[in-house]
Amino acid sequence: MLVRAGRFRLYAAVTEGSFRRYATYRMATAAGVFTNTVFGLILAYTYLALWDERPGLGGYDQSQALTYVWLGQALLTVMALMGGGFEGELIERIRTGDIAVDLYRPADLQLWWLAADMGRAAFQLVGRGIVPMVFGALVFDLTLPPDALGWLAFLVAAVLGVVVSFAIRFLVALSAFWLMDGAGVTQVAMLAGTFFSGMLLPLNVFPGALGEFARALPWSALLQMPADVFLGERSGTALLRTYAFQIGWAAALLTAGRLLQAVATRRVVVQGG
Amino acid sequence: MTPVRDGRPGPGSGFSQVREGLRAYRLISAMWIRSLMAYRVSFAMTALGNFAVTAFDFVAILLMFSQVDRLGGYSLAEIAFLYGASCAAFGLADLALGSMDRLGRRVRDGTLDTLLVRPAPVLAQVAADRFGLHRIGRLAQGALVLAYALVVLDIDWTPLKVLMVPLMLVCGAGIFAAVFVGGAAFQFVAQDAAEVQNAFTYGGTTLLQYPPTVFAKDLVRGVTFVLPLAFVNWLPALYVLGRPYPLDLPTWVAFTPPLVAAALLALAGVVWRTGLRSYRSTGS
Numbered sequence: 001m002l003v004r005a006g007r008f009r010l011y012a013a014v015t016e017g018s019f020r021r022y023a024t025y026r027m028a029t030a031a032g033v034f035t036n037t038v039f040g041l042i043l044a045y046t047y048l049a050l051w052d053e054r055p056g057l058g059g060y061d062q063s064q065a066l067t068y069v070w071l072g073q074a075l076l077t078v079m080a081l082m083g084g085g086f087e088g089e090l091i092e093r094i095r096t097g098d099i100a101v102d103l104y105r106p107a108d109l110q111l112w113w114l115a116a117d118m119g120r121a122a123f124q125l126v127g128r129g130i131v132p133m134v135f136g137a138l139v140f141d142l143t144l145p146p147d148a149l150g151w152l153a154f155l156v157a158a159v160l161g162v163v164v165s166f167a168i169r170f171l172v173a174l175s176a177f178w179l180m181d182g183a184g185v186t187q188v189a190m191l192a193g194t195f196f197s198g199m200l201l202p203l204n205v206f207p208g209a210l211g212e213f214a215r216a217l218p219w220s221a222l223l224q225m226p227a228d229v230f231l232g233e234r235s236g237t238a239l240l241r242t243y244a245f246q247i248g249w250a251a252a253l254l255t256a257g258r259l260l261q262a263v264a265t266r267r268v269v270v271q272g273g
Numbered sequence: 274m275t276p277v278r279d280g281r282p283g284p285g286s287g288f289s290q291v292r293e294g295l296r297a298y299r300l301i302s303a304m305w306i307r308s309l310m311a312y313r314v315s316f317a318m319t320a321l322g323n324f325a326v327t328a329f330d331f332v333a334i335l336l337m338f339s340q341v342d343r344l345g346g347y348s349l350a351e352i353a354f355l356y357g358a359s360c361a362a363f364g365l366a367d368l369a370l371g372s373m374d375r376l377g378r379r380v381r382d383g384t385l386d387t388l389l390v391r392p393a394p395v396l397a398q399v400a401a402d403r404f405g406l407h408r409i410g411r412l413a414q415g416a417l418v419l420a421y422a423l424v425v426l427d428i429d430w431t432p433l434k435v436l437m438v439p440l441m442l443v444c445g446a447g448i449f450a451a452v453f454v455g456g457a458a459f460q461f462v463a464q465d466a467a468e469v470q471n472a473f474t475y476g477g478t479t480l481l482q483y484p485p486t487v488f489a490k491d492l493v494r495g496v497t498f499v500l501p502l503a504f505v506n507w508l509p510a511l512y513v514l515g516r517p518y519p520l521d522l523p524t525w526v527a528f529t530p531p532l533v534a535a536a537l538l539a540l541a542g543v544v545w546r547t548g549l550r551s552y553r554s555t556g557s
Contacts, residue, residue, distance in 0.1 A: 027465035038472040042480045049487040053341040187322040191329070200333040207339045
């Protein structure tokens with residue numbers, strides 16, 4: 001029991017340290033906020049034009065569609081949809097062999113990086129999410145959760161989204177054990193992430209079978225689902241189903257990461273021997 | 274009597290400085306291309322990736338048009354024309370100067386000092402540094418969409434309209450190049466803010482992919498009179514398409530992009546010099 005509490009403190013400290021680390025890049029954060037706001041503004045007008053033409057497209061009214069744009073900008077770095085998470089660092093450690101040191105630590109590799117990534121995501125949500133959202137709410141008529149419970153429901157969906165995002169990127173990073181150069185896989189993962197998360201366009205606007213396919217993939221847990229929870233499109237059992245979908249993918253991908261990690265770790269021993 | 278020079282270049286040496294800069298740029302970028310070509314598969318992959326990343330913007334437009342016939346009153350072919358022009362012009366500037374966003378890092382870690390002592394213009398060195406030929410993927414994607422638009426569009430071609438297309442690409446690239454240089458100069462001041470540049474470069478090209486009718490009047494005014502991105506493609510392209518200009522501008526503004534590009538490049542040069550002069554090495 002005591003050991004377990006100690007472990008928890010360790011990972012909590014890793015999360016906090018990671019939060020602080022990202023918090024030191026103040027100028028970069030301010031620059032990012034500016035860029036997210038500019039892109040939010042441009043996209044908001046294109047969505048307005050689209051929803052002018054087709055009111056109620058994808059089951060959203062105009063205000064919901066605009067909110068979706070600003071949520072996308074707020075969650076872009078939180079979910080590391082275009083990279084910028086821990087994966088670059090982990091790939092570098094695998095490539096240089098520093099990973100051997102990590103494996104000797106009395107901490108679990110996957111949990112360690114998950115803790116660090118949670119700290120990063122928490123900072124990005126606060127540092128880069130709030131200001132563009134507030135700007136969007138001042139300029140446009142946005143649909144915000146009606147009460148504290150609505151915000152809480154969104155927060156849970158967002159946290160689960162970060163876990164799924166982490167699980168995908170952990171698998172991407174581990175591929176470096178075999179490929180040494182992670183650039184190709186990282187790029188493919190980034191492309192898939194932007195396309196299937198709903199960052200380009202809400203997945204419920206995707207036509208026919210493509211939409212259904214996209215909504216079944218894990219990336220929909222990163223943006224589309226938290227956004228739908230935020231917009232009040234999922235309540236009651238639908239909310240529970242959303243969480244179940246996110247938890248299901250998180251569990252499956254984390255397990256896959258764990259298995260791959262075991263196989264990869266054996267490779268390190270072979271290489272280092 | 275010959276006037277005493279205070280070490281600053283006169284009009285004659287200004288020209289030779291440009292020539293020297295272009296020479297340095299050519300040599301350095303050729304070196305990077307050779308090093309890039311040592312790993313051909315890797316080059317092909319990154320170029321393809323560059324192509325794919327950019328293509329997603331157009332995929333988003335295609336997805337939109339799977340639901341609607343018009344956006345902001347424009348057809349898919351017309352938007353493809355705007356998109357292709359913006360993307361190809363930006364692709365040219367990005368190919369030539371895309372490495373300039375690394376300047377902030379160089380200022381931070383002090384490696385800019387190495388460039389200062391070399392006998393070649395700093396701007397040329399920074400621009401050619403890690404010259405990324407794989408960025409040709411973006412240019413290719415824009416050119417492809419532009420070609421598609423030119424094939425499907427029904428335009429009453431006149432010699433003037435035909436001339437407008439290459440002119441638009443060259444001047445558009447010049448305008449974006451000025452934004453790249455100005456953005457890099459800003460990094461002398463704010464070393465950690467490379468992303469601000471993205472707002473104007475990537476943000477600018479995204480904005481121009483859509484017709485001006487989509488955006489609020491104030492935003493259109495801003496990109497016409499403050500940061501004149503509208504001259505990259507909107508004004509010349511709307512002339513070719515025979516569409517009304519935004520803000521009720523007169524017809525002749527479609528022919529001003531060369532002037533706007535030249536003025537912006539000159540301004541960017543001044544801003545760059547000011548930035549470089551304010552540079553203080555980290556000393557590490």
